Amino acid sequence: MECARCSGALHLDCSARFLGKGGSSRSSSHSSSTNLVSTKYEQNSRRNVKPSQLAASGSSCLVNRSPVLKQRQNLSLRSTLADVYNTFDEKVISVSSHATEEKVGVLLLNLGGPETLDDVQPFLFNLFADPDIIRLPRLFRFLQRPLAKLISTFRAPKSKDGYASIGGGSPLRKITDEQANALKVALKKKNLHANIYVGMRYWYPFTEEAIDQIKKDRITKLVVLPLYPQYSISTSGSSIRVLQNVVREDSYFAGLPISIIESWYQRDGYVKSMADLIEKELSIFSNPEEVMIFFSAHGVPLTYVTDAGDPYKDQMEDCIALIMGELRSRGILNSHTLAYQSRVGPVQWLKPYTDEVLVELGQQGVKSLLAVPVSFVSEHIETLEEIDMEYKELALESGIENWGRVPALGCTSSFISDLADAVVEALPSASAIVTKKADESDSDMDLMHYLSKMFFGSILAFVLLLSPRLISAFRNTLL
Numbered sequence: 423m424e425c426a427r428c429s430g431a432l433h434l435d436c437s438a439r440f441l442g443k444g445g446s447s448r449s450s451s452h453s454s455s456t457n458l459v460s461t462k463y464e465q466n467s468r469r470n471v472k473p474s475q476l477a478a479s480g481s482s483c484l485v486n487r488s489p490v491l492k493q494r495q496n497l498s499l500r501s502t503l504a505d506v507y508n509t510f511d512e513k514v515i516s517v518s519s520h521a522t523e524e525k526v527g528v529l530l531l532n533l534g535g536p537e538t539l540d541d542v543q544p545f546l547f548n549l550f551a552d553p554d555i556i557r558l559p560r561l562f563r564f565l566q567r568p569l570a571k572l573i574s575t576f577r578a579p580k581s582k583d584g585y586a587s588i589g590g591g592s593p594l595r596k597i598t599d600e601q602a603n604a605l606k607v608a609l610k611k612k613n614l615h616a617n618i619y620v621g622m623r624y625w626y627p628f629t630e631e632a633i634d635q636i637k638k639d640r641i642t643k644l645v646v647l648p649l650y651p652q653y654s655i656s657t658s659g660s661s662i663r664v665l666q667n668v669v670r671e672d673s674y675f676a677g678l679p680i681s682i683i684e685s686w687y688q689r690d691g692y693v694k695s696m697a698d699l700i701e702k703e704l705s706i707f708s709n710p711e712e713v714m715i716f717f718s719a720h721g722v723p724l725t726y727v728t729d730a731g732d733p734y735k736d737q738m739e740d741c742i743a744l745i746m747g748e749l750r751s752r753g754i755l756n757s758h759t760l761a762y763q764s765r766v767g768p769v770q771w772l773k774p775y776t777d778e779v780l781v782e783l784g785q786q787g788v789k790s791l792l793a794v795p796v797s798f799v800s801e802h803i804e805t806l807e808e809i810d811m812e813y814k815e816l817a818l819e820s821g822i823e824n825w826g827r828v829p830a831l832g833c834t835s836s837f838i839s840d841l842a843d844a845v846v847e848a849l850p851s852a853s854a855i856v857t858k859k860a861d862e863s864d865s866d867m868d869l870m871h872y873l874s875k876m877f878f879g880s881i882l883a884f885v886l887l888l889s890p891r892l893i894s895a896f897r898n899t900l901l
């Protein structure tokens with residue numbers, strides 16, 4: 423695919439995603455892979471513009487001038503990178519019909535989690551300082567960090583209790599490293615010797631550390647694989663943006679052929695692996711056919727979908743339809759429902775909410791329920807604490823008598839093997855991402871923006887941070 427204005431590889435900022443509303447692929451064997459990172463995603467996906475249409479309409483190559491994110495606390499290289507980094511096999515591999523010497527890297531992107539209770543507040547700071555998590559209007563972006571400090575400080579005690587109840591920290595790093603090792607082995611079996619990197623968005627090993635290591639290793643081709651089956655601006659989108667900022671600034675990355683697998687919930691291997699897990703857990707119930715399959719997905723604020731064009735909800739519904747279709751083809755005809763969990767703050771999130779649906783189902787007389795976490799492939803606080811403890815208790819109180827929960831996919835071999843296939847399939851489409859720097863007149867506009875931001879922002883900061891009444895209202899509603 424070439425950019426209509428500039429020829430050659432599509433520009434970072436010219437590309438359109440085409441998985442938005444009505445555009446999600448139902449292809450059963452392919453993941454959505456691209457070498458593009460779009461900053462115009464919201465507009466184009468909402469209008470459901472295909473790349474070819476965008477090129478034909480001469481859409482401009484706008485440059486995203488948002489500053490490189492520097493919201494890290496504790497970004498010292500405290501931790502060493504995953505062991506997998508040190509096991510690169512310098513072998514000659516053939517990635518296409520043209521035999522080429524390649525050093526293939528696979529970058530696994532994930533959220534990250536606090537490893538100790540002391541990590542909880544700085545981890546939350548990193549999360550809330552992400553403009554893809556708290557989306558402030560451009561004018562108020564400079565309040566992002568003070569706001570993140572405030573919210574993380576208020577939320578930390580509640581989060582700490584949660585992490586304390588699952589052993590004092592998140593298991594995400596360990597599980598992701600295990601998945602990285604398993605993927606390396608699976609790729610080797612498919613004759614692809616690749617180096618696997620783990621890049622976490624909000625905790626160690628940070629995405630930036632993995633990116634540094636990729637450069638040190640002089641990788642010649644990179645496949646980027648977010649460990650989220652469905653794409654959301656707040657998850658895969660946020661992590662890809664980190665890479666996007668590096669590509670814009672660094673000549674090595676600007677020339678590196680990259681392929682990004684944006685979402686892969688539609689792959690046969692994933693769908694079948696999920697169906698296998700559900701089938702197995704259903705069989706544990708004494709009356710399996712009476713069990714309601716309860717898909718519980720992590721929510722996002724509603725405006726992500728309605729205003730920003732996040733394809734997450736569409737992809738989630740598509741994903742559930744595919745899994746249920748697979749189960750039906752196996753003669754499993756149970757009823758099912760989808761609800762969204764883990765909302766934070768006073769705004770409306772995707773509905774229906776998991777806690778409310780559980781109560782309603784209990785009232786309607788549903789007696790057996792199998793919870794299926796569906797937006798994430800590792801166990802984490804929201805499966806181990808929120809589902810296994812909070813929601814289970816609520817369900818039992820609401821009249822549900824038999825409760826089960828499907829484990830996260832983790833290192834399930836059919837799943838890892840399918841991820842390896844996704845990597846192999848994505849390699850041929852890897853190509854350099856082209857960026858464009860802001861010109862002089864843009865800098866003048868930036869200065870004006872900056873000054874007006876400072877003016878209005880200072881007033882808002884004063885009102886927000888110094889008013890005790892507002893602080894207590896904030897505390898009661900947001901946390």
Ligand SMILES: C=CC1=C(C)c2cc3[nH]c(cc4nc(cc5[nH]c(cc1n2)c(C)c5CCC(=O)O)C(CCC(=O)O)=C4C)c(C)c3C=C
Nearest residue numbers: 534535536555581592594654656657720722766797802803
């Ligand atoms: C697909 C998965 C996820 C989406 C979408 C997502 C959006 C999202 N999350 C928050 C706020 C928090 N998330 C937290 C933890 C957390 N979130 C996900 C996944 C998604 N988040 C995972 C896997 C985890 C757990 C990490 C771990 O340590 O195991 C937390 C911290 C925990 C807590 O305090 O509850 C917060 C806060 C927002 C605001 C958001 C969308 C805008």
Ligand SMILES: [Fe+2]
Nearest residue numbers: 533720721764
């Ligand atoms: Fe989250």
